[in-house]
Amino acid sequence: MATATRLYVTDDLGPGMPVEARADQAHYLRNVLRFKGGEVVHLFNGRDGEWRARVDALGKGRARFVVEEKRRDQRTSPDLWLLYAPIKRARHDFLIEKAVELGVSRLLPVLTGRTQVERVKEERLQANLIEAAEQCERLDIPALEAPLALDARLDGWPSNRRLILCAEAGAAPPIGEALAAARATPDPARPAWAVLTGPEGGFSDAELETLRHLPFVLPVGLGPRILRAETAAMTALAVWQSVLGDGGMRPPDRVE
Amino acid sequence: MATATRLYVTDDLGPGMPVEARADQAHYLRNVLRFKGGEVVHLFNGRDGEWRARVDALGKGRARFVVEEKRRDQRTSPDLWLLYAPIKRARHDFLIEKAVELGVSRLLPVLTGRTQVERVKEERLQANLIEAAEQCERLDIPALEAPLALDARLDGWPSNRRLILCAEAGAAPPIGEALAAARATPDPARPAWAVLTGPEGGFSDAELETLRHLPFVLPVGLGPRILRAETAAMTALAVWQSVLGDGGMRPPDRVE
Incomplete structure (x- = not known):
């Protein structure tokens, strides 16, 4: 509430530096927020922390900011990958948005036997990633990989x-017990984590069998209900953040 | 995968009993699934467990089933309420679907100071509730209350x-720690639980202050990112089920 508009930019950020907005950002500031110039925004680029900046020039399809002062130091999200089978458009968009909010560091679409959706509109998903990061006050944008067959992903x-x-x-x-045990007895050879969820139709029996026998795989249960693909992913990410991630931290600017 | 179509009905279920489908169910079976009659479906009514039944008669806008055999005994979901400020249509639909999948027993929309959406299309939400329950293999449908001012909800x-x-x-x-502590030291006077999430703009300072001082309120944090309303609700529900709910159970029919 009442915080300044947050925008992701790719330019470097430092005191007095000029930063160019993307055309869609300029459009948003001018036509949606009705900015006239002089307004304060918060900028981040995934490297230099978050900075207060001011709208310096605003024209049709163009905006320039002047960076003023650092507000927050850079902080990276926990090292948590999400491997997921792509699903249909609206639910895919939703899954991406929620994965960003729930703090994943990398999204890796994998194609399984029952995956119905093989093509991924990377440009649209990338825009979703950025918008979700701007909205949830992250300081970094998760990486989005190109889709890869599950076998190939597991091979490497x-x-x-x-x-x-x-x-x-x-x-x-149960996922809660499995992760609490992993927290109590960490595996020094495998400190990093990833979550894998299947397509709407689930994994095939053969896929599950193969996965179960891989030394790095930890099968977990998510309770008695059959969850949709995106719900399974969100549940696993939420519980992981709570047990092993940054669930103990508080939002910036909101806690005295 | 490859399980029969599940349908929620209101009639009683028992061996040999005839059951009438709703008009929309008849339409779905005939025009979407292209049923001709004789197919197996699974029926539940929230009271009598899940039953195998057969499509007996199928006409335009009408279908009748004959109940054959009980598949699962009735089981009620954990006693978990969700109080939430209504949000805009697509996200509201989504929140309802996810709350059903995550096993809430009762949905209570509450109107807070910053709630933008005060009207709730109960008929559409009710249809969403039923569809989500059919899909996730629940045996009960959560109750949906009419919207009520937060103050009034708290008064009673x-x-x-x-x-x-x-x-x-x-x-x-952090929610994980708070719930683990509650599990370790249960409050005998308050064994039942509810989750409360705010509107898109969050609670006002005054609302938070009032809430914090109520003896039955447990404030929790959900990590450093600012979550959208529906993400906050899903996160709290997922962690609650994992720590205090039925997260230790497995889906029916899928575990030998």
Whole structure:
């Protein structure tokens, strides 16, 4: 509430520096927010923290800011990847937005046997990522990878990362217990984490069988209800942040 | 995957009983699923468990089932209420769907100072509730209350229920820690739970101050990012189910 408009920019940020807005940002400031020039905005670029800046020049499809003062130091989100099977448009947009809000660092679409949606509009998803980051006061934008077959993604799996498999079938400990145990007894060889959720139709039995036998996979259960793909992802991310992530931190500017 | 179509009905369910479908269900079976009659469906009514039934007669806007055999005994969802400030249409629909998937037992829209949306299309939301319950394999439909001013809702607050306040401002312990502590040391006078989330603009300072001082309110933090209203609700529900709810259970029919 009542905080300044936050915008993601790619230019460097430092005292007195001029920064060019993207054309869509200029349009937004001029035509939606009805800015005239001189207004305060907050800028971040994923590297230099968050800065107070002022609208210096505002024209049709162009805006320039002058950076004034640093408000917050750069902070990176927890190192948490989300591997997910792409789903239909509205739910995909939703999943992306929620994954940003829930603090993922990297989004990796994977194509499984039952994945219905193989093409991903990267430009639109990228715009969603940025908008969600601006809105939730993150200081970084998660990376979005190109879609890759699940097998290929697993073949090149990094040796330092565990993969939480949201398994709706077969035996699996509850996610809360599994992550609390991992917090109590960390695996020094695999300090980093990722979450994997399937497509609307779920993983095939063969996929689940393969996944279960990989040394870096941790199958977990998400309770008795059959969750939609995006709900499973959000649930796993929310519980992970609560148990192993930054759930203990508070929002900036809102706590005395 | 490959399970029969699940439908919510209001009639009683028992062996050999005839059950009438609603007109929209008949339309769906005939025109979307292209049923001809004789197909198996699974029926539930929130009281009698889940039953296998067969499509007996199928006409324009009419369908009748004959109930065959019980598949699952009735099971009620955990006693968890969600109090939330209504939000705009698409996000409201989404919130309702996710709350059903995440196992709430009762939805109570509350009007706060910054709530922008005061009217709620109960008929549409009710249809969403039912569809989400059919899809996620719940055996009950959460109750949906009419919107009520937050003050009025708090005035008549039941003495046996704690209210988790998702507080983006001010001091608050992380939700995971707060609920783990409540699990370790239950309050015998207040065994039941509710979650309260605010509107897009958040609670006012005065509302937060009032809420904090109520004996049944437990303020919690949801991490450093500013979550949208529906994301805050989903996060709190997911963590609650994981720590205090039925997160330890597994989906039916999917675990040997």
